[in-house]
Amino acid sequence: MDNGTFLRIAGLSAGYGATRVLERLDLDIRKGEFVALLGSSGCGKTTLLRAVAGFAKPSAGSIIVAGRDVTRLPPDRRGMAMVFQSYALWSHMTVGQNIGYGLKLKGLPRTEIAQRVGELEEMLGLTGLGSRKPAALSGGQRQRVALGRALAINPQILLLDEPLSNLDARIRLKVRHDISALQKRLGITAVHVTHDREEAMVMADRIVIMDAGRIAQQGTPEEVYNRPASPFVAAFMGAENVLELSGNVDASAVAIKAGANNHRCLLPLGGRTLESGMFEARFRAEAAELMTGDAPAGAPGQALELSGRVEAASYPGGIWRHSIRIGEAQILVDAPRPFEHGSAVRIRIPAEKLFLFNTRSAHERPHAHSLHDGRKGRVLEASET
Numbered sequence: 001m002d003n004g005t006f007l008r009i010a011g012l013s014a015g016y017g018a019t020r021v022l023e024r025l026d027l028d029i030r031k032g033e034f035v036a037l038l039g040s041s042g043c044g045k046t047t048l049l050r051a052v053a054g055f056a057k058p059s060a061g062s063i064i065v066a067g068r069d070v071t072r073l074p075p076d077r078r079g080m081a082m083v084f085q086s087y088a089l090w091s092h093m094t095v096g097q098n099i100g101y102g103l104k105l106k107g108l109p110r111t112e113i114a115q116r117v118g119e120l121e122e123m124l125g126l127t128g129l130g131s132r133k134p135a136a137l138s139g140g141q142r143q144r145v146a147l148g149r150a151l152a153i154n155p156q157i158l159l160l161d162e163p164l165s166n167l168d169a170r171i172r173l174k175v176r177h178d179i180s181a182l183q184k185r186l187g188i189t190a191v192h193v194t195h196d197r198e199e200a201m202v203m204a205d206r207i208v209i210m211d212a213g214r215i216a217q218q219g220t221p222e223e224v225y226n227r228p229a230s231p232f233v234a235a236f237m238g239a240e241n242v243l244e245l246s247g248n249v250d251a252s253a254v255a256i257k258a259g260a261n262n263h264r265c266l267l268p269l270g271g272r273t274l275e276s277g278m279f280e281a282r283f284r285a286e287a288a289e290l291m292t293g294d295a296p297a298g299a300p301g302q303a304l305e306l307s308g309r310v311e312a313a314s315y316p317g318g319i320w321r322h323s324i325r326i327g328e329a330q331i332l333v334d335a336p337r338p339f340e341h342g343s344a345v346r347i348r349i350p351a352e353k354l355f356l357f358n359t360r361s362a363h364e365r366p367h368a369h370s371l372h373d374g375r376k377g378r379v380l381e382a383s384e385t
């Protein structure tokens with residue numbers, strides 16, 4: 001075991017009856033680390049969290065905390081506390097009683113419980129609300145009570161199951177910040193399930209992206225955002241524009257061939273592992289630059305240049321978002337000013353903002369729009385060089 005590992009999930013498989021959800025999943029988490037489990041609905045995030053907490057029984061594998069195998073221990077003997085999306089507060093109990101519940105179960109003296117509850121209420125901004133019932137609290141306050149109840153027992157590991165998804169957008173930003181600050185201050189190891197990319201980015205030290213019960217990629221927010229390892233991760237991290245290109249790779253660059261709607265260009269490999277052939281190219285709406293006029297002639301540029309036509313423009317705030325038709329493909333591109341509906345435009349995507357992945361078969365690129373001429377699978381290449 002790596003010296004820094006505090007929570008080790010090893011070869012974990014879990015499911016429900018015949019439904020297999022997690023398949024031999026391995027994940028090591030350091031002490032004090034904040035890990036976000038990010039993935040689309042149904043990928044197994046909650047199942048993983050519940051298995052770690054002891055609420056779901058794994059069919060194989062183990063859960064080790066500080067070198068101790070806790071796989072067969074009940075939830076209350078694992079040194080963990082879980083905060084649920086639904087808060088799961090006891091409606092007949094006051095705020096103070098909810099927060100102190102775990103301590104009461106442990107048989108602590110009343111005075112000690114009162115003192116600890118008071119400290120937590122203060123820490124969580126709930127002072128003065130101790131005798132209210134949950135029904136008389138706002139969503140954000142309820143979630144803070146749930147957090148207080150989890151923290152009261154001094155857990156070594158805090159498990160958060162989409163704790164912010166029931167809060168409105170503005171409160172969510174505040175509680176997001178509160179949880180992060182508290183977790184860092186207390187030095188608790190935290191595992192946070194979310195399907196909100198931005199939430200994972202701003203809260204976590206490390207993001208674990210899950211796909212169908214497996215880990216698709218893990219890394220710092222900056223790593224998974226800027227260096228997605230697969231089309232799935234790229235799409236999940238917001239690079240939803242997708243095109244199909246072809247080109248040749250040498251030791252230092254990939255030469256993208258010209259097509260019906262793209263110019264020839266030479267992109268530095270920059271650490272990418274690619275083979276000559278077909279590529280799925282992905283990029284974010286904000287990664288592209290929108291321009292009018294003709295492309296400069298001459299040597300191939302170090303950016304992908306596309307030509308298209310504006311089909312729609314909207315103003316979501318701050319920037320203008322354009323829907324652009326490029327052959328059979330449709331992409332979204334942001335710009336600081338609106339471009340007229342129907343106008344011919346150029347789109348420039350710098351090499352470092354273009355994610356390229358080899359595609360090997362038609363089955364592996366169900367979402368890619370090729371820049372082709374409508375004939376089956378034929379990519380239009382003005383120059384075959």
Ligand SMILES: Nc1ncnc2c1ncn2[C@@H]1O[C@H](COP(=O)(O)OP(=O)(O)OP(=O)(O)O)[C@@H](O)[C@H]1O
Binds near residue numbers: 019042045
């Ligand atoms: N109690 C259950 N019985 C049977 N199948 C279940 C049960 N709970 C979850 N599943 C199935 O297991 C799979 C994983 O569910 P899980 O709740 O872990 O996903 P998730 O990634 O947390 O999704 P979400 O973001 O929607 O909460 C899903 O296909 C789900 O339908």
